[in-house]
Amino acid sequence: MMKNKRFSLKINDNSYSKLLNYISYKTKDEGKSLIKVNKYYASSKICSVCGNKKEKLALSERTYKCECGNIIDRDINAASNIAYEGLRIHYTNLIKQEAGTALLAW
Numbered sequence: 558m559m560k561n562k563r564f565s566l567k568i569n570d571n572s573y574s575k576l577l578n579y580i581s582y583k584t585k586d587e588g589k590s591l592i593k594v595n596k597y598y599a600s601s602k603i604c605s606v607c608g609n610k611k612e613k614l615a616l617s618e619r620t621y622k623c624e625c626g627n628i629i630d631r632d633i634n635a636a637s638n639i640a641y642e643g644l645r646i647h648y649t650n651l652i653k654q655e656a657g658t659a660l661l662a663w
């Protein structure tokens with residue numbers, strides 16, 4: 558089944574969707590929230606130390622090197638950026654909730 562590219566993509570999409578549903582269910586069950594980062598967020602191209610964004614980064618470049626001196630594994634750099642983006646989204650949502658609560662208090 559996985560040899561047929563078109564069919565295997567559907568299987569992978571379905572598996573990913575099931576994984577997300579399971580994670581969403583488990584986080585709600587634990588009283589926590591799931592924050593999804595935009596799939597087009599350039600996590601690999603952004604320096605996790607200074608925020609500089611590279612225009613191009615070949616997939617063969619496994620080590621991220623920035624002008625600021627940051628040299629880090631590409632995947633760890635991307636994971637750090639995804640964590641920062643998730644926290645940014647989380648705190649932005651908290652601020653919006655606080656603002657909504659403050660408006661209701663008037």
Ligand SMILES: [Zn+2]
Binds near residue numbers: 604608623
């Ligand atoms: Zn940098």
